[in-house]
Amino acid sequence: MSTNRDKRISLLKYWTTRYVATLCVGLLVVAAISVAWLQHTMLQNRLEISEFIAEELANRIAGTQEPSLESPSIDKNTLKKRNRFLESERPPAIYITDVRGRVLSANQPAAVEGKQSFSKSLLQEEHDVLIFPTDDASDSRIWMIKKPIEVEDVIFGWVVMLQPESELTNSQEEYRLLAILIVTLGLLGWAAIYILSRRLSKPISQVAEAAKQVQKGNYNIRLPDHMKEQEVYDLVHSFKEMAQKLQQLEALRAELLAGVTHELKTPVTSISGLLQAVKDGIVTGEEAKEFVDVSLKETAKMQKMINDLLEFNSFAANALPVSAEKHEVNELIRDIVHQWKIGQELEHLHVRLSLLEKERVIYTDSIRLQQIMINLLNNAHHALDAEGTIAIELSDQENGRLEIAVKDSGTGIPQAEQELVFERFYRGDNKKFKVRGLGLGLPFSKLLARALGGDLILKESSPAGTTFVIQLPLADS
Structure with missing residues (x-):
């Protein structure tokens, strides 16, 4: 009975849906970070602009003052002009106070009614930009920007600006642009992964369909x-x-x-x-x-x-099974070749055996190695017509392996058949008409050689003869 776990989805759908989900999560994280960064940046920039406006307004008022006056004189249109300069939906409340903090004028009539004076200690704070203390329970903080109105180092009053933080960080245009950017990136990312996934899934689907055809025998x-x-x-x-x-x-x-x-x-x-x-x-x-x-x-x-x-x-x-024991190489190969020669008619054939100069020890199954050697020697014998030479040459390699080369002076194996000699049941065109068999000798010998920790390879074959090499590990290397 199939369950939901057994259901499979296409590679295109798999990568597209997962990439879109990952992309959406990533873009949401980026959007959250961007909004926080925008709010912080806009707050700092607008506080700097407000501080500049307050200072400019204080200098302008101070330029119209006489040193003997106690309170600053105010141009009624000056504060209204600042409203147009700020160009905000809800401009900050701007107050002009005397030296004691009493409000003399404001840019909005309602601001005068709501605030009659400022604390003298608050106005004399070291920093010109600070959070204004309020009893309002709202979450938004109110920022206060103050600048003294000075004439010849004498403070006549203050320019004070108050604005909620929500207004300072509120910029619909920036948020709108950010939203457009995030949505555009999401769509481009989805389109890119869709195109790439489709490009990758198409040949894979074709291979899968081809595999079904091969399974049917086509x-x-x-x-x-x-x-x-x-x-x-x-x-x-x-x-x-x-x-x-x-x-x-x-x-x-x-x-x-x-x-x-x-x-x-x-x-x-x-x-x-x-x-x-x-x-x-x-x-x-x-x-x-x-x-x-x-x-x-x-x-x-x-x-x-x-x-x-x-x-x-x-x-x-x-x-x-394979039963490995220690044997002296020269003695073992000499015995194998001698036993094979006894059962053969070698009147017109010459068998040459070249042993190692120094006796070495091999850890192997002598019966299995004899099977390999006899099969190679029989093949070499069949490859020769009336007369010829079979050479068995032993050599120890630098990599700690023994090589047993069986060479014949026959006509060789055709180039087209050399890659198939180790295929099971394969018999060459020349051999199938001369010698009976199932074509299992060389494949079986190769399996035996690998079971002994080595290999059997066709080293070379030409019209001058053929050379097979048995590779086995030496026990004393």
Whole structure:
């Protein structure tokens, strides 16, 4: 039963929604910081402007004063002009006081009614910009800007400006511009991630659809070739190469299956015909005995092929054990080659063995190593026609590994077949008509070499001969 957890969403939707959510959170944080910064900056700037206006107004009033007068004389239109200069929705309350703090005039009639005087101690505060003490319970603070009206170092009065902080930090235009900027950035960011996600998701969707086609057995897929993104390019081309390789392997599998079937069918047909001839009395005596011997030989060959197939499958499934022990390299290889030579007809062949100058110790399974060596020696023997040379050369490398090279002077492996010699069930065109088998010798030998901690490689092959190399770790390195 499917649940919501099993539901999948497209890459385009996944990245777009999550990016938009992240972008919105980020922009909200930026907007909050920007608003706080704007408020702080506007407060400082407007306090500086108000301080400048208050000072300018005090100097203008002082310029009209006589030194003998106790209170400043005021031009009635001066304060009204400052309203136009500030150009604010709610201009600050501007008061002109005498030296004792009594309000003489204000820019607004209501301001005079609301405030008759200021504390002398407040006017004599050291700082000209300060928070005005008030009994009002409202959250907004009121800022006070004061400047003395001085004539020849004699203070005749004060210019006092009062304005709530909410008015100082209130700027609808700046907030409107900030909102437009945030919304624009959000839309541009969403558009950018949508375009990029779509550009990335499209080839991935095409690869996914191609994978479904490959799953159905259709390897003729079409994918775009030109991508600027390196990772997407690698993904698409790797998939195309994989599909081509699978197509080749599928064709090879069908061919090899037919070959294996033929290899097993041929001895069965031969055995059946020979035994039927003996049963029907077509042949008798010594000839019948010869037919039975041939049938037994064919049965032995078929049994060997089946055993090779079973052993290969067991080892590929890690079901075949490997028992490693310490052995002296020269002695072990010498014994293996000697045992192989005993069972071969080598009248026209020369086998040359080159051992290590100094005896070394190897930690390996002698039986598995013998299987590899005998398979390589048999292949080298089959590669030679009537006569030739097989060379076994041992060398210890600087990296602490032993190399056993098996060389023959045969005609070599065609270039087109060299990459396929370790493929299971593969048999070259020349070998499949000369030697019976399932094409498991080299793949099995490579699996054995890797199980022993080494490897088996085709070092070189040319019309002058072929060289396979077994690489194994030395125990005393």
